[in-house]
Amino acid sequence: MSALPLSDIKVLDLTRVLAGPLSTQMLADLGADVIKIERPGTGDDARAFGPPYLADTVGKQTNNNAFYLCANRNKRSVTVNIATTEGQQIIRKLAKGCDVFVENYKVGDLKRYDLDYDSICAINPGVIYCSVTGFGQTGPYSARVGYDAIFQAMGGLMSVTGHMDGEPGAGPMKVGPSIVDYMTGMNTSIGILAALYHRKCNGGQGQHIDVCLLDTVIASLSHHAQIYLMNRTCPPRRGTWGNGGLPSGVFRCADGELMLVVGNDAQFARACTVLGQPELAINPKFAKNNDRIIHVKEIMAMFARLFLKNTLGYWLEELQKAGIPCGPVNDFAHVFADEHVRSRGIKVEVKHPFEPSLSLIRNAITFSGTPITQYRSPPQLGEHTDEVLTEIGYGADDIERLKNVDII
Incomplete structure (x- = not known):
């Protein structure tokens, strides 16, 4: 060595x-x-x-x-x-x-x-x-x-x-x-x-x-600063919401919180299926990411209501099986107990x-x-x-x- x-x-x-x-x-x-x-x-x-x-x-x-x-x-x-x-x-x-x-x-x-x-x-x-x-x-x-x-x-x-x-x-x-x-x-x-x-x-x-x-x-500050340099518009605070692929943010489940990032239209369609609402993926307001950006408050509110219907563990398992990026919101106790981290x-x-x-x-x-x-x-x-x-x-x-x- x-x-x-x-x-x-x-x-x-x-x-x-x-x-x-x-x-x-x-x-x-x-x-x-x-x-x-x-x-x-x-x-x-x-x-x-x-x-x-x-x-x-x-x-x-x-x-x-x-x-x-x-x-x-x-x-x-x-x-x-x-x-x-x-x-x-x-x-x-x-x-x-x-x-x-x-x-x-x-x-x-x-x-x-x-x-x-x-x-x-x-x-x-x-x-x-x-x-x-x-x-x-x-x-x-x-x-x-x-x-x-x-x-x-x-x-x-x-x-x-x-x-x-x-x-x-x-x-x-x-x-x-x-x-x-x-x-x-x-x-x-x-x-x-x-x-x-x-x-x-x-x-x-x-x-x-x-x-x-x-x-x-x-x-x-990468793309946040670049947005300003491109159009002299200061990006707003978005909390946990993303400003690229949407829906993206923290969603409350029946017993915990989940971070979801839907990075493209195919992931969005699969997420809608997992959430039991496949028709959202063909709705003209939401089918394309640029459309979802325009209607971000509406689609985020819909997802928020849907995630409350089941547990964190259930959603994590189903979303991961569908290949959709997600993860629990961990405190340090959970981080250092996580089997992958260990x-x-x-x-x-x-x-x-x-x-x-x-x-x-x-x-x-x-x-x-x-x-x-x-x-x-x-x-x-x-x-x-x-x-x-x-x-x-x-x-x-x-x-x-x-x-x-x-x-x-």
């Missing part, structure tokens, strides 16, 4: 919270040696983002919460105070031997410490230096700070998410998880991997990558100092030749400081002195 794809890559990770750490976690899963730099004493801001926290062996809450645990597996944690001269020297020494340098500080912040791209490139010309920010390295908002929800709002995502106008609770709505952070993390990983490939194939040239949350969320092994167990069998979600990519088979738990704050500093030439006395003066 081959080594993991990035087993010869070293990453210096100066990111915090979610988008940056999610990206470097991806690189770590793929085999990179990711050295996570944290503040002495407090660490990554995510460690203080609220409960639930793991408890230690005597029941005391620790700084290992869900925010931190979801984005930092397979890394090594080193504590360094980069506001000090000696701390900056440690970072530069680490950076000299790394392939990738990832940071998510405010634009210009690291220049004060000579840890910006130009400074690091001067000592390591081949470095892939990636800056992850809210608004990017350029533009009138570049100095602003922000978190995921700000970009869901500013980038247009909230404008097309939520109940339809005229319904109870209508208005813009935030997506539940920090989805812009997650997508930005993926874009960051893609950019880094592309730059590594370019460096390998084009003479060792490094470069600076600029990834930001605002760009990411706008790009993610067969895919999406939940993995790792050893952790405070939890002998800590559940994490595995990397979503599977490889035939270089499978990811081992996961290490997210590190304790500063767990690998001595180990990493020893690797770059610091002796035991040096390390003890740095600890005594709060530099590490």
